[in-house]
Each structure stands twice: as C-alpha cells, then as structure tokens.
Amino acid sequence: MTVWVEGATGKAGRRVVRALAAAGVPVRAASRHPGEPHGSVTPVRFDWYDETTWAPALGDAGTLFVKGLDSDDDAAEITTRLIASAPGVRRVVLMSAAGVDRTPAGAPRHALELAVQNSGKRWTILRPNWFLQNFDEDDAVFARALRETDQLYAGSGEARVAFFDTRDLADAAVTVLTGDGHDGRGYTLTGPDSVTFGDVADALAEASGRPLKHLDATPPQHRAHFAASGRPEAWVDHMMHLFELARAGVFSPVTDDFRLLTGKPPRSLAAYAAEVWAAPVR
Template sequence: MPDLHKSISPLIGVTGAPGNIGTPLVRALLRRGARVRVLARHPETARQAFADAPPSQIEFGTMEFGKRQTYLDAFDGLDKLFVLRPPAVSQVSRDMFPALDVALGAGVRHFVLLSLQGADKLTITPHAHLEKHLGGNGAVYTFLRPSFFMQNLTTTHLPELKKGIIAVPAGNGRTSFVDTGDVAEAAAIVLTEDGHENRAYGLTGPAALTYREVAEIFTRVTGHLYRSTDPSPIAFYRLMRGQGAGRAETLVMEAIYATARLGLAKHVSDDLPTLLGRPAHSIEDFARSLPGLD
C-alpha cells in the first residue's frame, strides 16, 4: 500500500502570523506551493489576514505558548514548524520548551527557529535558551539569526519616528540591519528545500551602520529631517513603558540594543544573499519604501 502521507507535500506550521515575519513567510510558502497551518492565539484574525489564500493550501489552528491545552491539536500532523518567540514571552523554559517537546513527540521532524544575531555568544537571551533546548532534545533544527529588523523602526518605534526621531539606546555601535521580507523569504527556502538541517545562518543586511547614519540616510532619501537621540537605557525603559510595552518585552529590547552598543551587532554575513540568490535589501531600499509618517 502506498504511503499516502508522503504522497502530498509536507504540512508546515507557522507561529507568529500575522506579523512582521509571519505574514510574508506564509505568503512566501504559499507561492512555493507549500501547505501551511497558521498557529495563532486568535485564528479568526489570522484567517482574515490571509482571506485571499488558496483554501487547499492553508489551514488555521489555535496555539498559544504557555497554554498547554492548545498544543496537541495544533501540532498534530505537522512535518515542520517555524518557531517565533512572542515578544511578551521571556520565560521560554516555562512557556515554550513544553510546546516544542510536544511538537517533537507529535512528529514534527524539522524546527526552524527565528533566533537572534550572536545568540551563540549571548547566552543570557531567550533565543539562546531556545537554541540550546532544540539542539539538545533530539530535534532536527535550523537556526535563523537575523540582525535588527529595519521594520522595527516603523512598528515598535513608530511613535518617535513620526516625530523625526530614532530613539534607541545603541550608542555609536553599528548594526547590520536586515529586511523582514528577506528574512521571511530565507525562512521559506529553509522550510521547503533540503540541505539546511542542523545549521545556523546569520541573516544581515549588506552594511553595518550607526543609528545616526540611518537617520542621515532617511533624511537624504525622503527629504524629511530625522535625527538619532541615543537615550540612556533608563530613559529608553521609561519611554517604552510609557508607550505600553510590557516590562519583560522592554528588558529584552534593552538587551538587544546593548549588543549594538557593545559592537556585537556589526557583523555582516553572506548567508542571506547566498540563500536568496540575490543581494539583501539595504537601508536605502527600506527608506525608499517608508510610509508617510505625518
């Protein structure tokens, strides 16, 4: 009797959709003909976000890290799983390890983790803890270690950017900013092609820049004045908390910006253009696509 499970394309679970990475990832997977199960806290919201997707290629399930009752149904039948840590989840050993273990037991054979640039050295970060867990529990994994997302400037930091200010505590440290669309496309490639098992990729843009240089590029390309203010870590904490960010989320951001301040985010890697078969997008490309911020 033929193996019917192997006669159809693998079913890929995606966490973090809709979102900066999840949305373009799902669309990239669909373009590649993959079958996708979007796993979300609110599947109806996700269903609306992908209302134009072919019904034969996409399905929706309820899954929330930390809510163990959602795990079994969410992971049943999956072949591969894209794992994105929600910003509000800092206790990954409590809220994410059990989910990954259930997924492994349910038959997920390849985990693709959206990690963090330098996670192999920044052992205190949640991303490093997730890497260590997946590397030690018998899972087949791929770690994607992106640098700072360009799009964070127009989402997380939009209130300040609308004022012409880039307010992050990164000092004069350089960052190899990366485009979320490029990261999502790379993730889709890793999830649908062989040869990426048990590997880690550093995903960066083509240049390492200070935030002052980013502000200068935004000014030159858009014709609107931008400046970088470099708040102290304490001032940044108060700013983000005042804008409604959670304590744990803000502290993780502080840790990420500390890597830039300490010169740990400046590495430029060839992994992304190698995966994509084309150059990675630059800050200039991103500046040309900036939405109206008035």
C-alpha cells in the same frame, strides 16, 4: 508537507506565511488572532500560555517554524514541551536572533536554541539581525516616535547594526523550510552594510522628505520611553539589554549567509528606505 508557522501575524511570520503560500506549501498560520483561510493557508488559534490550543493548532504539521517567547525566562522549557507534544513533527526551524549564540548558554534565548538542538528533531537556526521593519511597523520599538515626533529614539551612541529586511528573512526561511542540506546548521542573516542610527535617520529622512533625526537617549530616558509603550517590564528589560549589546558592537558584523542561502544579495537600508519611506508611512 504542512508547515506550522508561529508568530504568523508578526513582522517576520506573516511574510514567511505569504512566501510559503506563494511556493505552494500548505501552511498552518498560528497566532492568538488568526484571520480567515486563504489559498494554502489555514490560520489557527495558538497561545503559548494556553496549552489547550497547542494540539488543535499544530494539526498535521510535519515542520515547525518557531520564534519562541521573547522575554520569558521559561521560553526554552515551554518550547521543549511544545515540540515534545508533537510526535509527528520531524523538523524544527527556529528564528533566533543575531548574536544569541555568543551569549552565555544559560541566557534565555541561547537556552532556547539549545532546546531546539536537543529536541531530537532535525533542526536549523536562523539568526537574523535587527529588522528594518522595526522603523515602520513596530510602534513600541521605533515606529510611533518616528511617526509622531520625527525622532528616531535610540540610545545607541555610534553603535553600528547590520539591519536586515523581513522580506529577506521570509526568502531565507522558505529556502530552508523547502530545501535539503540545512540540518544541524545555523545562519546569521544580515544586511549588506553596518550603519549607525544616525545613518538610518538620514536615509529615512531623505526618502520621506521629513526632518527625521536620531535622538541618542540616555539609558534612563530610553527605559522610560520603552516603558511608556505599555509593553511588560520583561520586554523593556529585553530591549535595554539589546541596546547594551548593540553599543558593544554585537550587531555590527556583516555576514554572507543570506547570499549563500538564496543566491541573491540582501536588501540594503537605502533600498528599504526608498521602497517604504518614499510613500507615507502608516
């Protein structure tokens, strides 16, 4: 059965696409900038804000892997419309985020989870913790400051986060998308340890040999730093809210869900640092 992967060029989505293709699953890889077809992967143009792209992008897909819009208050309503527009779809796997189920039901990301649960389709929710790949692949979040100024710019204080690797997210997604027994379930996916941003800077510094340091920005400094990335204000608000939750300890619990799903331990910060930061980071 064909799986439609939204966010197919992103940090998580492109690895989900690759892992599904490696498992021999036909994939429709959806984003605004699709590449060339390869193997069982058909890249398709899809824009959440252009409904004329929806039906051609969905094609014959029977299962959706969706992350939804991140910093749009209407994400739940838009995703509901997308799912309703696809009567041939039987299953939806939502990539939500750790802690979302503990926010008020009206909060946009929680409303998105409820929309999927009430869609009338078979559903599963993955709730990964913060991605380790934010440190080397996401310029707006941490990567540019690390690359250009040796600073891990994060107004986190001593907050602990059980960072998770997107390669493990892909394995968890393939397990859920290709297996049975996951309907009506949510899985909170974390790394094996809960660490501070100071620990992250130390681990990346040790692996790379660079003088990387955590810069514990004040909230106004942090807001200005995110705003300078050029991303929309709604995204800046979203990031500031995530750091507020981090300081409240929302992202510190370690779970066993990844091991229960896949039968193997999640990658650690140390493993990620050694694999990715020992070589020059782009």
